[in-house]
Amino acid sequence: MTEPLLSIRELRVEFPTRRGILTAVDGVSFDIAPGEVLGVVGESGAGKSLTGAAIIGLLDPPGRIAGGEVLLKGQRIDNLPPEGLRRIRGKRIGMVFQDPLTSLNPLFRIGEQLIETIQLHTGMNAAQARDRAIALLVDVGIPAAERRIDAYPYQFSGGMRQRVVLALALAADPELIIADEPTTALDVSVQAQIIALMKRLCREHNVAIMLITHDMGVIAETADRVAVMYAGRIAEIGPVRDVIGRAHHPYTQGLMGSIPTLTATAERLTQIPGSMPRLTDIPTGCAFNPRCPHVFDRCRVERPELLPAERTLAACWLYAADRRATA
Amino acid sequence: MSTAIVEQPNEVFAGTAGPLVKVDHLTCVFDVSRPWLERTLAGAPKQMLTAVADLSFEIARRETFALVGESGSGKSTVARMVVGLLSPTAGQVTIDGVSMSDPRLAAAREKLRRRIQMIFQDPFASLNPRWRVDRIVAEPIRAFGITRNDAEVEARVSELLKLVRLDPADGRKYPHEFSGGQRQRIAIARALSANPEFIVCDEPTSALDVSVQAQILNLMRDLQDRLGLTYLFISHNLAVVRHMATRIGVMYLGRLVEVAPARDIFAHPRHPYTRMLLDAVPDLAMAGRQRKPVDGETPNPIAPPPGCPFHPRCPFAAERCRTERPHAIVTGSVSVACHAVEEGRI
Amino acid sequence: MSVLAQPPAAQAHRGLLARAWDSDIGYSFRTSPVAIGAAAITLVIVLATVFAEFITPQNPFDAAALNLMDGFTPPGEAGAGSGMYFGLGADSQGRDMYSAILYGSRVSLLIGTASVIFSLVLGVSLGLIAGYIGGRIEALIMRIADIQLSFPAILVALLVFGIARGLIHPSLHEQMTFAVMTIAIGLSNWAQYARTVRASTLVEKRKEYVDAARVIGLRAFPVMIKHVLPNVAGPILVIATINLALAVLEEATLSFLGVGMPPTQPSLGTLIRIGQQFLFSGEWWILLFPSLALVTIALSINLFGDWLRDALNPKLR
Incomplete structure (x- = not known):
């Protein structure tokens, strides 16, 4: 085993x-x-x-x-x-909670939060991190990810928010x-x-x-x-x-x-x-x-x-x- | 068990012909715009949300009629209008022949109130935390003036507590001393205390x-058999509804898309939304298998899609569905509001 | 069925005091030396003022009992006229300061308590109506509260006091001062209750127990009184306690400014006003002892209120 x-x-x-x-x-x-x-x-x-x-x-x-x-x-x-x-x-270890709003800060664009997490843990530069963030959003099924990356959490529905949290957990x-x-x-x-x-x-x-x-x-x-x-x-x-x-x-x-x-x-x-x-x-x-x-x-x-x-x-x-x- | 006082099957009314509850073209529109001053300063228009639109159904005596739907479908708004917590914008609710909105029938309506009760979703919010359980359960008895004799009230409360399988001594305690399930039993005892015949249950177990x-659920079924109750059962959980309901209405964005006997809905769902809901329910028998996910989410009810409200998510949507709102077509005991079903496409 | 829920059953049948002692708040009280100290001092002062007749050597409000020859007796000495012992000294009229402070505290606490009750009843009723009924009534009440809160409380009290003086016949002024003071201080403090109660009412009225009461046909007034009020009472208690200290201070300020209690029935503020005339001539005790009494009363009530606020706020526990 x-x-x-x-x-x-x-x-x-x-x-x-x-x-x-x-x-x-x-x-x-x-x-x-x-x-x-x-x-x-x-x-x-x-x-x-x-x-x-x-x-x-x-x-x-x-x-x-x-x-x-x-x-x-x-x-x-x-x-x-x-x-x-x-x-x-x-x-x-990534984390996903019941309420997506406990993982997402409502005051920041989702892109900022993703890029911050990616940079913190991987040492990528800003441009690379942004590309990776978009790739992650595409991966979790956010339509028009290149545009939506600059949206705030409240602009997403509950299901879409939980997808963003999954992307964040996978970052x-x-x-x-x-x-x-x-x-x-x-x-x-x-x-x-x-x-x-x-x-x-x-x-x-x-x-x-x-x-x-x-x-x-x-x-x-x-x-x-x-x-x-x-x-x-x-x-x-x-x-x-x-x-x-x-x-x-x-x-x-x-x-x-x-x-x-x-x-x-x-x-x-x-x-x-x-x-x-x-x-x-x-x-x-x-x-x-x-x-x-x-x-x-x-x-x-x-x-x-x-x-x-x-x-x-x-x-x-x-x-x-x-x-x-x-x- | 000596439940002589409690157990009075409602024979007086059972003889009357016709459905117990009749809902006609019920509509509820909420004003969700910002406060007047703010709105005027910003020059913003009023925003209206149609929570329930043109809803009609009937509930026969001693049956359980269930309304199912996802969040935002308006099912709880219907429940609140039926018990009179909310006034409909249009349409009316008629219970045992008495219209709930006709001003001339105010006296008859007051008498009717005793016969209608409600069980709420959150047993942690539905019991006043500062009241002892016996006072909570006795409140309808006193409010309707059924008896003013303290000894009689006390006897009745302990019978009710026994009926919902609690200890009569529990009446001296406060709600916070009970678990969620025990609290919901207390809420049921309160709902039963004035001998109602019609109980609206808004997500009672969610x-x-x-x-x-x-x-x-078992307790509610037993009580229905024993006391001849009629239930309007609101739930988002299809498996629970399957266990409880005789007839089911499926709601989507404030409208009834399908009404049918419970067996029919589960055996032959007709409306595409009903089919989708059934496919989406996780089932224990499915261990390891994949359920069929559906695309999209419920749209914002402030700006619902034109035509059939379900058309953006519907795999069978045609041109007509995008422009023309479907009306309920009744065949036998089943009523479906769908162009595709009407045209025989599905 | 209730095998597992057995322990609370035993609790339910014990006395109210025993349960309060054992509750979380009781525990918080037992383990807070500040709260115990503040409560003890407050209790001693209240008892002393209530039974002032029995523990003071003279009635300072009774002009016949005073001996002018005793005037300005320093603390701890016998008076020149009556030969009476003055532990805290005597004022210019030969009034025993110890007696004057107890009687004065009684007046101050009475006005404070009465004005707190007045503003509490007014503010809680308006807050309940605003929160529960909503709409235009709410907008009206809350805007009036906003206006009131934008003036300093003492200014509102002065204004009310001035208007009342103008309306009441001068021969009644002395008799009416107590009522006028109570209303003036009460009217300057109701808005805080109204705001707090409205906010809690907005939360409570959405809870299903309110719906349950409405389903059985209860009208707005009984629902507000029987269901909502008991559930918004916690914060009211805290505000009332802290406001009692503020009201006592406010009363002292008004009396100090000369618009409050007359020298014939002096409150602590009046005593301080009288005392400050003698400060520079060396008779310090006439000012110092009433001031100390005022500070002690305000501080102990305030500390007790602070503890109560923390104890009732589950977030801090």
């Missing part, structure tokens, strides 16, 4: 508050191979966005990485000083793009365009993508592998078809059943009883145990590790060796 | 996580 591009080991993100320390991400580990699209899916409060922010050092204080390692091509980046991380952001030829809910603010028809674009860019530029979203449909279409998060932990991780088609963790199963589809005509949707635990009182043992239909004693006391279940890994005691032997 | 969405 090739060396992973990005490797997360036992990542732990904490928020100290006056009522105690909240653990928002708790022992998360995964790898992303070069050129791979890893989907990270979960409901609000699952810790998926914080995982992304922690990787690129953009946690809002008082949030902090309290444990674990982040390795980019085998080199630790979680303990770098802020300046070192800033050099990696944009250059080796310095990064190896990885972290995309946090990149299509959530867009209409379905535009969403389809952006997803197709991301897949093509990923292939042509050989960038890996960490795609963070709550939308299983987007993951189904885009990702190679998917990690399902629940209460700050990975519940299940595996190839996207297996996680969607043959989920093993009871939470993943419930989640898949609760998504209404265009084809199924079931009168009632499957529903998971109860609601996501608050960070202040995550149950002991398996975080999902109070809502789980298959819960047994071990789940209430001992936290499950990721265990092999067919082609996926599921953090569930149902797949412990002794259980499988009896089943 | 702010919720999928597993919570499933709980709320």
Whole structure:
């Protein structure tokens, strides 16, 4: 197996508050191979966005990485000083957020922002950088790029803005793009365009993508592998078809059943009883145990590790060796 | 469960013939120009935005009629006009035979208000953060003077909370102590508290996580069966609409382009925009496959294209589509506004 | 269902005070020495002025209780006439400064509080109407507010005071001074409330809970009072606290200029005006002690208001 591009080991993100320390991400580990699209899916409060922010050092204080390692091509980046991380952001890891306006400064022409980023990371001169900026805009499908490069962000529609943000993320030829809910603010028809674009860019530029979203449909279409998060932990991780088609963790199963589809005509949707635990009182043992239909004693006391279940890994005691032997 | 007070299927009205809700040529134009002084100084003309144009549909008793469309389609504006939060510029809404804009029927309309309720999109904004849950749920009961007896109000509120599967003791808490899904249950309890028969639901689950969405959608269906409710369901999510609706109207730039029974829309979409929307929806069964992206985005509603508003994005657009606005052609239970469909080109 | 939402349930049944103590604001208060100090000093002063009758040796407003022979007694000495002990000295009339300061502070705080309530009610009502109704009414109210804010508050107060003096029969002047002062200071401060409330109302009225109230047929007035007002109250409280300090100072300024409280019922400002006549003749205590009292009151209320503003602003937390 090739060396992973990005490797997360036992990542732990904490928020100290006056009522105690909240653990928002708790022992998360995964790898992303070069050129791979890893989907990270979960409901609000699952810790998926914080995982992304922690990787690129953009946690809002008082949030902090309290444990674990982040390795980019085998080199630790979680303990770098802020300046070192800033050099990696944009250059080796690009970023796309839900709201394009968080990445684009409304006061500057998009060309200025692109050229600045290109020059900062590549040392091209102004003319070369402008040519590259236009090429990038053409690449992400902005019509009349030579003219539009001098427009301001507000002169673009939501979909076009997200294309510009993609161009900005690609400006310095990064190896990885972290995309946090990149299509959530867009209409379905535009969403389809952006997803197709991301897949093509990923292939042509050989960038890996960490795609963070709550939308299983987007993951189904885009990702190679998917990690399902629940209460700050990975519940299940595996190839996207297996996680969607043959989920093993009871939470993943419930989640898949609760998504209404265009084809199924079931009168009632499957529903998971109860609601996501608050960070202040995550149950002991398996975080999902109070809502789980298959819960047994071990789940209430001992936290499950990721265990092999067919082609996926599921953090569930149902797949412990002794259980499988009896089943 | 003892829900004697709450459960009063609306038989009184169910006997009346005809649709419960009738929307005729509803139009809403917003003045989006700059303030008067600024405009006069700059010599700029008034800018008008036609959010809803010449919209007509009917909703039968105990059915769920869904309006779907992307942002800017005007679907939420229709919802606001139907419940009376917004006055139409032209056209009218008639509920159970009573026109909502006829000044002579003011008294009848006041009585009608109790029978119409609304569920909103954002459960974090739709509950007054300074009120306790029991006061929130009881507000319609008191406003409509259903009972002034405090003990009766209290009994009713706890029944309503039980009906939406919350603990009656939750009434003593404030909204911020609940999750999004629980808040939407509280909003539903409030909507049900005055025994309405018609509920307008404006994107009721789009702010919720999928597993919570499933709980709320199931609850809304159960309540409909149990209490004989009629829903106008506004959503941008076709999969959700498929799960809820009996009939569906597809909106684009303030106009209805297609109205058909839910099964028909999904099996045989007719209007090119409906087809495009269906193709664009991501589906779990599609893992690894590519959906068909469509070109372009919704145009600015201040300056909509002439002719058919969809023609700049339509693969079947012909000369006639660019100049002449198509009218709804009704065939059986389906109504489509498209020249290409009318001419048999698609 | 609510297994996971259990902890807050226990909280809901505890007393209001216990919950306030445990809340974020309560925590912020407990950990801010400045806020505790300012609140304690304010509380002591308020209590002292309220119960002034019981903790002062004489009633300084009662001319019969004064002994002219006690005039100009320095601090810490016994008066030549009555033999009474004057801890903070006595003024030219033989009035005990300590008593005069407490009674004067009472007048100052009463006028300050009354004028704050007056401007608060006026400003909040106009701001709510402007924000909620909108249109021409809003334009009118907000332009008047702009005009008011473009004059210094003290000028507006002087103007109102002058007009009121002209309208009221001279024989009633002394009795009406309190009301006139309250209205004059109140009218010079309402615009800030109106602006803040209008801005918050514009935000709140777009929220869906307002729509929900309108759907059940509630008219504009009940929606404003029952729904919008409680949600715009936070900033009002902050402005009111800080304005109380300003109003006390404004009252002192007016009285110092001689257009405020008469010497027969002196406020702190009146005492300072009287005192400055004696500064150069060596009777420094007649000026110094009322001035110190004024500074202490204004400063402690202001510091408390500053803390309250920070505590209620979630962005700073």
